[in-house]
Amino acid sequence: MAFLELDGLTKSYGSLTVVKGVNLSVDKGKLVCLLGPSGCGKTTTLRLVAGFVPANGGEIRVGGKTVSSAHSTVPPEARNMSMIFQSYALWPHMTVYENVAYGLKLRRMPQAQVTELVRTILSATQLLALAERYPGELSGGQQQRVSLARALVIKPEILLLDEPLSNLDANLREEMRFEIRRLHDEFRYTTVYVTHDQAEAMTTADIIVVMNDGRIEQSGSPEDIYERPATEFVARFIGGTNIFSGTRNDKDTVLCQAGLVLRCGNGTTDGSSKTAVSIRHHDIELSTKPNGANTNTTVGTVTRQIYLGSHRDYLVSIAGGEMVRTVAPVNVAIPVGQEVWLHFPPEKCRALAQ
């Protein structure tokens, strides 16, 4: 049985329902990422798990015991969880040491043991030299690590992270992603991580749960989500993609605008006749000569070409007025206005559920 279970979880504020029957199971020791645009209900879901917000319906179970339901809510302090907040929420009147030791002191641990545990976690997070500083005297990255140390030191059953990296600058954010993953591999706490940044989710998560409008859109491993998006929303939200809408011709062939026919190597092969096909920017083959095939190919005109160092980014206008974005190696330099042929390899074309 899964360690953390959300079962039909619902939360509304007045007439506004922000979490609409979320079902989710997280095995012990896994890191789950709730990913979605702002307002999708991911933070509310996290706050429901923490116990800051009572549920209106459904249940939250930890290790088989119900902690939240429509009738009762175990208060946050009795859940043995810990959380890392978007603002870090370091107590400005306590030193780094005092911040980290606070949770242990609440657990009435002997002084010697508190000191030892705090020292261990501070050295794991490279903060030992800063123990006597106040949070106001630390940089953003250091504050972030204090907040991690404070959350980890109490050995929580579940660790919750609410957009922990959104206040850091880009370089530090990338470094901290790996740091969070490293600490997770070291301590193996069951972790729920909320973010709107897909790269953050890809780096850190065992399982990504894409949320949209209070519901789970798709959940799976980062590879699953990226390679096999189930819906147009997921395909667009995770990684750059081109979406062609059309009608299903036969089982795996989709008729798109202006005579473009796409045979899809994977995806949903049955269902309604209206469908959409997703193909990633880097999966499209670009050439100046036709390749002779009838399907999965079209002709277009380069309308924009940008040199990005590692590759070139192309925008190609195809018949019917649609714009296709694709990338090519740096040595493929095609000037704007030239005619090009695009080839969409069938194994990379994915038919989506509508």
Next chain:
Amino acid sequence: MTSIAQVQGRRSSIDLSWPTFALLSLVLSVLVLLPLFWLAYYSLRSDTGGGATLDNFIALVADPTLLRAYGLAISMALAVGILACLIATPMAWLVARTDLPARRIIRMLVTASFVTPPFIGAIAYEILAAPNSGIVNIIYRSAFGLDPSQYLVNIYTFSGLVFAIACFTFPYVFTLVANALDKVPSDLEDASSILGGKSMTTLRKVTIPLVLPAMLAGTLIAILQALTMFGSPAILALPAGFHVITTKIWSLFQFPPRLGLAAAAALPLLIITVVLLRAQKSILGRKGYTVLGGKSGTPRITKLGSWKWVAVAFVFCILSLTILLPYLAILKTAFTGTVGDPINFDTLTLRHWKFVLFEFSATQLALRNTFLLGFLTATAVTAIALVVSYLVIRRSVPGARYLGVLATAPVAIPGIVLGVGLFLSYANPTFQLYGTIWILLIAFMTIELPAGYQQMSSAFAGVHPELEEAGRIMGASRLRTLWDITAPLLRTSVVAAWCFVFVGTIRELSATILLTTANTKLVSVIIYDLNESGDLGAICVLGIILLVASFAVVFVANRVPVLGGSQMNARG
């Protein structure tokens, strides 16, 4: 998404929020609504027969002395507002936006005149500018060898009253305008310059329109202060032979008391206050002026050049009139025999100090009452304000925000109106609080509640709710979190609010004057009584005691954040 209004684990074992909420609603309603109810009730009750009547309101329109008092009060208040604005705006600009020397000191001095109780200022001007005994007039006569009937200035006139009040209300305009000028982002002005606007054009078209709301709002506050003030008019207008509305209401309490008429006369004052405050709020709250919170750049500084000395002279002149001369006059009077004595070693005396501190029977009781009430009021108001702002800001007990409304409401009740209402509520056989210090405590709590609440709620708003949530999720109960995390973070604000209320309480006169009796004299009332008997030396001694106490408390309030305040600046 992390809304602060979200309910937090409401089913904890003991939930004190509902009983607290109910208790506070009751206390605040008694403090705020009860006096207003009795005010309305008595205004509709006949003073002679006791039945329901509209006579009081008819008298309000028909009685020429009442109408005249209202007319004079309103024209006085308007004149004060205009004068304060004319003095304060150029000064604020000089201090905020030019290279005038000693700008910080000037700001401090203006703030100091905030602390001066206006009635002490009025008495200082009696000492300076009374037609016979005023120091200015004595010097004038001896300089030109004139006979005693001649005088240069006379403070016992309408214009004298306006001047004396404006001297102590202009800081309201000054502070608002100077702060607004500090915050007008310089890039707005740079934008005008880059488009070709000359300095003066930029000032006229960009800077002034941007601070206009602050100017108007400050002026409205000055008008309101002047209109509802009791002390200065009682000291200066009564000898001049006219009443303003506050003194007129007070005179209705003299024998034979006409309580119904007093209540009816107080109601329009209440309505005017509410209207002025609404006007002020809507001016400050107008859209588009919200740039006044911008964080771009340091304000641009205008070089005064050869105008510098004109500006210095202007500022010095204003500061002399509002601070230096009054304070010097008070100091001189406290340490010399009579007002007219020259200052030398022969005339220096501690006679007044000896009289006030050891001989005058009322002083010790009054000092004890004043500081006791200051202490009790400050403590009670801070405690109530703390809990109310916690309920309003952190908890969604439905209706908590009405507590906030109730706690803010007294700001619209002038002291004298509240005095009338409280007299009517508690000076009856049921309560019999009249003649005790408890009726004064109730009055002061009501008067100071808005200030205390405002300070505490902005302090709470500055403590990010995630700081408390972090405590909860680490394993601390709600109370433990409050104690370990919220309380230390609020400590400096609580101390500041306490001092603020204390200073406000020990100088209150408008409501006090109606509620005090021989047994419950306060320092402010003794000062007023001594003024009737013309004992200026003793008044100045008491004034100095009040001022020293106020400045001492303000000093402590300013020092406390320094104690361990360094880490308070960065909150998470």
